[in-house]
Amino acid sequence: MALVLGIESSCDETAVALVTSDRQIVAQRIASQDEAHAPYGGVVPEIAARAHAERLAPMIAAVLDDASVTLADCNAIAATAGPGLIGGVMVGLVSAKALAMASEVPLIAVNHLEGHALSPRLADAALEFPYILLLVSGGHCQILRVEGVGRYRRLATTIDDALGEAFDKTAKILKLGFPGGPAVELLAREGNPRAVPLPRPLVGSGEPHFSFAGLKSAVLRASESGRHSDADIAASFQQAAIDCVLDRLRFALAASEPAPALVVAGGVAANAGVRAALEDLAASHAMRFVAPPPALCTDNAAMIAWAGCERLAMTGFAPDPLDVAARPRWPLDPSADPVRGAGVKA
Numbered sequence: 257m258a259l260v261l262g263i264e265s266s267c268d269e270t271a272v273a274l275v276t277s278d279r280q281i282v283a284q285r286i287a288s289q290d291e292a293h294a295p296y297g298g299v300v301p302e303i304a305a306r307a308h309a310e311r312l313a314p315m316i317a318a319v320l321d322d323a324s325v326t327l328a329d330c331n332a333i334a335a336t337a338g339p340g341l342i343g344g345v346m347v348g349l350v351s352a353k354a355l356a357m358a359s360e361v362p363l364i365a366v367n368h369l370e371g372h373a374l375s376p377r378l379a380d381a382a383l384e385f386p387y388i389l390l391l392v393s394g395g396h397c398q399i400l401r402v403e404g405v406g407r408y409r410r411l412a413t414t415i416d417d418a419l420g421e422a423f424d425k426t427a428k429i430l431k432l433g434f435p436g437g438p439a440v441e442l443l444a445r446e447g448n449p450r451a452v453p454l455p456r457p458l459v460g461s462g463e464p465h466f467s468f469a470g471l472k473s474a475v476l477r478a479s480e481s482g483r484h485s486d487a488d489i490a491a492s493f494q495q496a497a498i499d500c501v502l503d504r505l506r507f508a509l510a511a512s513e514p515a516p517a518l519v520v521a522g523g524v525a526a527n528a529g530v531r532a533a534l535e536d537l538a539a540s541h542a543m544r545f546v547a548p549p550p551a552l553c554t555d556n557a558a559m560i561a562w563a564g565c566e567r568l569a570m571t572g573f574a575p576d577p578l579d580v581a582a583r584p585r586w587p588l589d590p591s592a593d594p595v596r597g598a599g600v601k602a
């Protein structure tokens with residue numbers, strides 16, 4: 257059995273975890289920076305990097321202490337090496353390099369998106385490759401065919417905003433504070449999802465991708481019109497977003513080779529409405545549905561440690577060199593075609 261230390265610092269959560277290859281999260285700590293960023297209505301990269309630099313080392317010490325182990329007991333140190341806010345990524349990755357060098361424990365540079373993509377396998381031992389994955393976070397909105405560790409085929413991505421970004425912008429318009437996704441979900445429960453007519457961008461389109469920029473603009477217009485309650489706008493937005501996701505997934509499922517499971521991961525996968533809709537979709541396609549518990553959906557270090565466990569278990573495993581670079585962009589499927597549209601996300 258292997259024990260892996262995971263470090264996550266790509267956005268606004270400083271997180272450290274110890275995970276075993278038999279799926280035990282032995283210890284973990286997460287420090288959110290919500291309060292530091294709240295006055296700005298979004299994550300400020302410089303503030304995030306400084307907070308990671310202050311908090312990370314004591315958190316690593318505390319997690320090792322919680323589990324009564326030392327670095328020498330670890331089989332690898334896995335750290336997010338991108339994609340993300342580069343200052344924060346560098347804090348985590350350089351810390352991991354220093355620990356790896358001092359302890360002579362192998363370093364594993366993990367793609368944050370791979371952490372999300374494999375997190376359902378940490379939660380569910382029965383989930384095998386391949387599976388169709390909806391990866392929905394603050395920075396990404398993709399449908400992937402996960403064929404193995406390191407083997408991801410992108411079936412769809414967003415041509416403008418990510419789904420989490422759309423939730424966050426809706427929250428900003430409705431003055432719900434930051435972070436926005438959970439606040440929108442909470443308010444949506446009190447509203448009528450059919451009350452506000454909102455567009456469903458790219459629904460029915462013959463191309464596979466997502467678009468949420470038009471939906472966000474429509475939410476702004478609906479709010480400014482003064483004709484709708486905030487709860488109705490939140491509920492109608494969430495319904496429109498879910499309708500888009502279902503349509504795009506139906507398209508992807510029809511176009512790709514079949515897989516036994518439909519899986520969701522990333523921060524937006526914490527949304528109960530999204531989960532319920534996907535569960536129905538999976539049932540209608542005779543697929544198993546797998547969603548990690550909400551705490552494993554939003555950014556955490558257990559998923560990074562788990563990605564390290566998965567890499568460690570591969571035949572021919574080789575640690576990453578100490579000069580491995582931090583990467584602000586790092587697509588899971590580098591062979592995927594570029595998408596049309598301005599402001600394209602990797």
Ligand code: KG4
Nearest residue numbers: 393394395420437438523524526527554555
């Ligand atoms: O995966 P994550 O924690 O960080 C990134 O890698 O981006 O995802 C954060 C995103 C944010 O946009 C946040 O608003 C959204 O996930 N989110 C939610 C919920 N919880 C987090 N969106 C909708 N409903 C939620 N319950």
Ligand code: ZN
Nearest residue numbers: 372393523555
């Ligand atoms: Zn994430």
